[in-house]
Amino acid sequence: MSPRARAVPKKRPLGDFAPIFAALGDEMRLRLIAVLCVGGAMSITQLTSGTDISRQAITKHLSILAAAGLVRDVKAGRERLWEFEPNQLDEARRSLVAIAQQWDHALAKLKRAVES
Amino acid sequence: MSPRARAVPKKRPLGDFAPIFAALGDEMRLRLIAVLCVGGAMSITQLTSGTDISRQAITKHLSILAAAGLVRDVKAGRERLWEFEPNQLDEARRSLVAIAQQWDHALAKLKRAVES
DNA sequence: ATTTAATGCAACTGTATGGTTGCATTTAGC
């Protein structure tokens, strides 16, 4: 590896996070994440019980979450277990922090301009 | 005010954040937020210039962002200035932190269970 | 008062999304 391995994660353009936020932008999917987060890996039928929508609807939500990298599935015999995957969610969080920081920076610059 | 004013913000159910994430789940809207965040309040035409979509499209995006409480508009004569509103974004960030914490908590519990 | 820039309103289009149902496939268990 050249000079050094990336200790600092590569800076992604903001727009890259749109799919992640879109995946989070649904009540049912947020609920699924919460359930997987607390309850650990679970099968589709397990996840479906307790909701009032069909198994296929849950499957679709899970694939959207998976496409966004928020959950991951492992085959276990005849069933398919889904588990929460924290990486992308953490990156999403960091992107919000980045926006907030730019905001603070802009405010500070404005303040300095006013006070001069 | 009764015993005490809320120092701790009321705990919102996770699902309440879905509309905010949905609003963030679009590349153009993330861009609008970034622009407003850095450049301060701006008019619709200003925001439209530099994009390849129509003014009305931008207007629609802005109303979605406004409905989610992420931006705010102030009338200024014949034009309407839009500015970034950091509150909701910060709450969204905190909701992600909350999920991550539950995850850590679940992991710790699992670890304890395995080690016993 | 007239002009013109900035915006609002409304109708319309294509496509994505959330949901359903029906049937096929895989696999654990007896």
Place this chain on the structure above:
DNA sequence: GCTAAATGCAACCATACAGTTGCATTAAAT
């Protein structure tokens, strides 16, 4: 091997959404 549970696949439906265009309205500027 047979049955039943867990899942996959595909078609279908209604609605929401991103975008457009055309025209009306408001207010700055001359």
